[in-house]
Amino acid sequence: MTVLSKSSAAVVTATLPAVQAHGEAITSRFYQRMFAAHPELLELFNRGNQATGRQQAALAAAVVAYAEHLTGRSTVSWAPILDRIAHKHASLGIAATQYPIVGRHLLAAVGEVLGDAVTPEVAAAWDEVYWLLACELVAREARLYTVAGLPLQADAGWRPWRIVEKIPETADVVSLILAPADGDPAPTFAPGQYVSVAVDLGGGQGRQIRQYSLSGRPGAATWRITVKRLRGGAGAAGGSAGSPVPDGAVSSQLHGRTAVGDVLRLSPAFGEVSSIGELGVPLLLVSAGIGVTPAMAALAQLSTVAPAREVVLVHADRSAAAHPLRHELPELQQRMPNLSVHLWYEDATDGELPDLKATIHSGWIDPARIPFAPDTYAHLCGPVPFMAQVRGELLLRGLPAERIVYEVFGPGMLAG
């Protein structure tokens, strides 16, 4: 177990409220400082998350929560949080040599924001917190790289992949079928894992990286990602007539400005959240919108390795027409006799697929009506409020927290 020295523990306990209160100011200042000193890192971090403040919030929350953990003020289990960050870092190819850069600018930002309150003792105590956390992450990341057979250096394992097919799925969703550009077969992956995709935005805007869950069958000769285009404008989430939000940078590029034959750089597959769990128990897959992608990888895998498994698929969407990969369900159901499908469409007027046996509800999902067996393994993926609502109801109905996993398509985790 990681332990903070006694003298630092007292100082961290005394200064935690101030750091907590100014957490996002500190991390905002940290990013400004770090990007000024290392402009090359601007292409590593997600500009959308910077603009909306989500990455600052995620980093501040992680450091503060870890300090609470070290000083015994929290009973939160740290392993899942460290695993999530380490897998995200590994998929971005973060190297141990980059930790001193983050540490230096983070601690300098603490000093700038808190001013005279940061005595040498306070600085030393927070330095210790940072490095205890950094060492835990570096160790986890080293293990992930080693298990994947990758060198311990930045960008480990990234390689060029060619788009071999581009399939429109719905008005806003497209699937890209990708094959290694060197002609090697695609490596396999575990259902629920994702890849980082680097895209050159053109027009002097540089490169950006985003994660996409692998939505095809593990072991296939190609990988598939299924991407929802995020539209901006005044009506989009967070926008207004005075300050419309921009289109999603990478999803727009993948939709509008990539074609079959183009080459993208992809990381190896990482991701700690399994969308199949243990094969011997019933599985509940609950998704909304584009959150269906890890569930589709699970179904593709199970339809070949455990077709008789009892699986309940619950999916919520605006309508059948907006439901990505829906056309694959009838064939999966033919191969999986114990797959039952429950769909919630806000607009259920455009009916069923002829061969699909599904219960179709109209309106917003009612989690109280989700069927599941007592020993079910549940995997959730969708917008955070949707998952919080479903998880809350599953807990209320007696499913233990450790049997419910979830994937957030952005920084952060569900509270509690």
Ligand SMILES: Cc1cc2nc3c(=O)[nH]c(=O)nc-3n(C[C@H](O)[C@H](O)[C@H](O)COP(=O)(O)OP(=O)(O)OC[C@H]3O[C@@H](n4cnc5c(N)ncnc54)[C@H](O)[C@@H]3O)c2cc1C
């Ligand atoms: C593990 C994981 C798996 C994922 N799997 C999938 C998947 O299978 N399919 C999929 O489609 N997505 C998936 N995602 C999400 C994906 O990684 C991207 O976040 C998504 O495609 C949006 O990226 P973007 O570059 O298009 O949008 P960004 O440019 O990152 O913008 C994101 C949002 O922020 C808003 N924004 C950007 N800049 C500003 C600004 N200046 N002011 C206000 N608002 C702003 C945009 O309008 C947009 O709504 C996954 C994410 C994770 C972490």
Ligand code: HEM
């Ligand atoms: C102790 C040190 C660090 C902590 C506590 C930390 C914490 C985090 C957290 C909480 C996230 C969000 C994870 C999620 O998706 O939920 C994250 C993402 C990320 N981290 Fe770190 N990190 C650290 C070090 C580093 C280093 C050294 C680098 C490399 C320079 C780095 C680069 C990134 C990037 C690029 C992302 C994704 C950003 C995004 O999506 O906007 N981190 N980190």
